[in-house]
Amino acid sequence: MKLILKLLLPLLIISSSLYAQYEDDKIIAEVGSIKITAGEFKKRYEMVPHIGRHIKGREERLKAETLYSIIAEKLWAIESEALGFDSTDIMKYTFKNITDMNLRDALYRKEILDKVTISPEVFNTAKRRSLFYLNTKFIHSMDEVEITNLSNKIRNGASFDSLLVIRPEYELQKNNFYQVHFGQMSESAEDLLYNLTLYEISDPIKSPEGWYIFKLYSIDNEIIENAKQARNMEKNIKRITEVRADENVYQKFYKSFFPGHKITTDGELFWSFSNKVINSLNIRKKLDEKKAGESVHLTPEDFMQIKREFGSDSLAMPFIHFEESTISMQQFIYSFAFEGFYSAAANPNQIRGQLDSRVKRFIEHELLAKEAKRQGLENLPEVKSNIKMWRDNYLSTLYKQTLFDSSNVTDSEVEEYFAKSKSLNGSKLLINIIEIFSDNLEVIESVFNELGEGTDFRKIASEYAQNENSNLESGLVSANSKGEIGRIAKDLNIGEIYGPIKTENGYVIFKLIDKKREKAKLPREFDEIKHQLKIELKSKNISNKMIDNTVKLANKYGVKVNEKLLYNLPVTNYNMMVYRYMGFGGRMIAVPLTPTFIEWVEKWQKSKQDLP
Numbered sequence: 001m002k003l004i005l006k007l008l009l010p011l012l013i014i015s016s017s018l019y020a021q022y023e024d025d026k027i028i029a030e031v032g033s034i035k036i037t038a039g040e041f042k043k044r045y046e047m048v049p050h051i052g053r054h055i056k057g058r059e060e061r062l063k064a065e066t067l068y069s070i071i072a073e074k075l076w077a078i079e080s081e082a083l084g085f086d087s088t089d090i091m092k093y094t095f096k097n098i099t100d101m102n103l104r105d106a107l108y109r110k111e112i113l114d115k116v117t118i119s120p121e122v123f124n125t126a127k128r129r130s131l132f133y134l135n136t137k138f139i140h141s142m143d144e145v146e147i148t149n150l151s152n153k154i155r156n157g158a159s160f161d162s163l164l165v166i167r168p169e170y171e172l173q174k175n176n177f178y179q180v181h182f183g184q185m186s187e188s189a190e191d192l193l194y195n196l197t198l199y200e201i202s203d204p205i206k207s208p209e210g211w212y213i214f215k216l217y218s219i220d221n222e223i224i225e226n227a228k229q230a231r232n233m234e235k236n237i238k239r240i241t242e243v244r245a246d247e248n249v250y251q252k253f254y255k256s257f258f259p260g261h262k263i264t265t266d267g268e269l270f271w272s273f274s275n276k277v278i279n280s281l282n283i284r285k286k287l288d289e290k291k292a293g294e295s296v297h298l299t300p301e302d303f304m305q306i307k308r309e310f311g312s313d314s315l316a317m318p319f320i321h322f323e324e325s326t327i328s329m330q331q332f333i334y335s336f337a338f339e340g341f342y343s344a345a346a347n348p349n350q351i352r353g354q355l356d357s358r359v360k361r362f363i364e365h366e367l368l369a370k371e372a373k374r375q376g377l378e379n380l381p382e383v384k385s386n387i388k389m390w391r392d393n394y395l396s397t398l399y400k401q402t403l404f405d406s407s408n409v410t411d412s413e414v415e416e417y418f419a420k421s422k423s424l425n426g427s428k429l430l431i432n433i434i435e436i437f438s439d440n441l442e443v444i445e446s447v448f449n450e451l452g453e454g455t456d457f458r459k460i461a462s463e464y465a466q467n468e469n470s471n472l473e474s475g476l477v478s479a480n481s482k483g484e485i486g487r488i489a490k491d492l493n494i495g496e497i498y499g500p501i502k503t504e505n506g507y508v509i510f511k512l513i514d515k516k517r518e519k520a521k522l523p524r525e526f527d528e529i530k531h532q533l534k535i536e537l538k539s540k541n542i543s544n545k546m547i548d549n550t551v552k553l554a555n556k557y558g559v560k561v562n563e564k565l566l567y568n569l570p571v572t573n574y575n576m577m578v579y580r581y582m583g584f585g586g587r588m589i590a591v592p593l594t595p596t597f598i599e600w601v602e603k604w605q606k607s608k609q610d611l612p
Contacts, residue, residue, distance in 0.1 A: 028565050029067060031074040032557030038569055040389060041067060045571055047578035047590040049448050049500070059573065063566055068598045071561075075553040076396035085398040091391075093334035098390045101582045103372035104365060106383050108583020110375070111253050116245045126182065126237045129194050135177035135218040136193070137161075140169045140210055147204045147211035160201050160215045177217060183240040187247075257371070263363050264321045269314070269329055270359065274352045276306045281343060281351065295344045297439065300505060303337035320363060327366065335362060339586075361585070368584050393592035403549065407541040409534055430476040431489045432514035436461050436499075439506030441589060444499075445577045447509055457497060457511045476514065480536040480543075485510055487543055488596060500577075502593045543599070550600040551607055559604075 024039030045066045085091065139160070141147040154160055164170050172178075180193055189205045196202060196216040205212045224230050280302045290296050307315065310329060318326035336358065345351050377383060434457060436447055443464060450460050461472050479486035485508065488498055492512045499509030578590040 076399040077392035080395035080399035100369040106377040107372040
């Protein structure tokens with residue numbers, strides 16, 4: 001019987017894997033010619049936080065909200081392409097970065113990950129080293145000549161201890177050894193140290209922090225107290241050996257791939273670009289009231305200003321020359337803005353050094369993306385699927401922007417709205433919220449981690465508030481005056497948290513702390529409330545347009561939903577931000593952030609019933 005069980009177990013694992021793949025390939029919804037698979041839905045449901053998703057009975061509602069919000073996004077994407085928005089600069093230049101990141105990642109998997117092997121000897125050596133640690137002391141210098149002279153003195157009979165005691169690094173070690181544990185150093189440095197005998201002194205070892213000479217004084221065993229610690233140690237050994245194996249294969253690829261390419265850059269354009277960036281950093285530093293030594297982050301507006309300062313002729317000029325193609329100044333600026341830029345340096349030459357490194361990295365990334373295309377990796381199903389998902393998201397954003405741009409209101413419309421509101425003596429929905437805003441996804445991730453640990457939202461908001469003197473609460477304001485946040489807040493219960501919402505300048509998480517409907521109190525004089533009414537009316541128009549246009553698009557292109565699959569599809573309810581660490585560098589959120597938008601669904605379903 002035991003033999004049968006041993007044979008069945010792998011088969012069960014394989015079968016469950018195949019079943020999961022089969023489920024992922026099923027179509028959960030059709031939007032025009034676009035098919036939303038269960039796999040895409042699961043990724044977009046599971047890899048984006050939903051506050052309160054663990055509450056019993058909410059899963060079905062959250063599933064429906066997620067799917068119909070994705071359907072709206074796909075409808076906007078289809079219409080956006082029909083309107084020709086796929087040929088805009090954003091799609092040609094900004095979205096190209098998403099495409100290239102996926103191509104580089106596919107190349108990394110093929111050229112690096114698929115070629116990584118860990119021999120039993122390497123793994124056994126790692127296990128042996130993890131069982132003990134080395135008690136050492138070191139001499140350090142940033143100067144290679146100095147460390148070489150010190151090493152020669154020791155070889156010629158000078159005492160290591162006598163030399164160390166007169167050096168500044170002695171203060172850090174006079175009462176304690178410097179302990180070397182497996183995995184904390186580079187593999188080459190570790191090989192040298194773990195092969196030392198007692199009281200032996202190493203040759204100089206180079207590191208990013210300078211040069212070191214170590215002396216081994218004693219060896220202690222690592223104490224393993226329980227089975228959990230042993231399992232964690234095993235996982236750590238596996239992780240470190242895999243990372244090192246990846247790095248070894250990567251270095252071989254790097255040394256063989258990059259040499260031989262002939263690339264030149266336009267020095268005058270680089271100098272002009274660096275001057276504009278330095279000037280923007282100085283302006284941003286003053287606007288954000290940054291102190292000396294604090295990092296200054298350029299905003300999207302800063303990047304657009306840099307672009308405007310070049311003018312159309314300079315933007316069209318070739319900035320980087322490859323052997324078979326060129327990159328214009330405009331294309332580089334879009335890529336530069338996509339990754340963002342910050343600096344704590346005040347010295348212009350240091351900033352130019354950072355920019356020079358960015359140009360070199362951009363060139364490397366371009367070469368890698370070209371190689372991925374040459375190998376046809378853009379045709380891999382996973383690559384195509386990821387690029388399509390993000391492309392739809394970008395196109396939908398462009399369409400949504402047209403709704404915003406076409407919803408401007410005139411003074412006469414505001415006056416009419418004022419008069420109508422006054423005569424009807426109606427009511428309006430008021431909300432009071434606390435917002436946490438950041439342009440840094442790592443901050444948003446930290447917020448969710450703290451919320452998961454039970455930290456009070458107000459306390460977190462206070463911690464991340466950009467202005468210490470500002471009131472955390474919005475106060476009771478019209479929901480219509482808060483735009484996208486107000487639209488979502490209307491359907492939340494008091495105490496609920498929502499986010500993150502992607503905004504033009506970053507990300508927002510907010511908590512609804514009060515909501516009430518009150519009789520509209522309008523002042524007698526129109527001028528006193530004109531600006532506020534203009535914001536409210538525009539927000540109302542945008543909301544109505546989003547609903548009406550989405551209903552029209554749903555009827556125009558057709559929408560089908562497999563509700564049985566939707567509600568029976570197993571999903572996990574972990575509340576966390578998920579990132580993809582891309583091969584050859586770069587990080588992005590695993591799936592697009594799509595705000596909940598289901599107000600159109602009821603109206604669409606009614607419109608279908610009304611059709612003859």
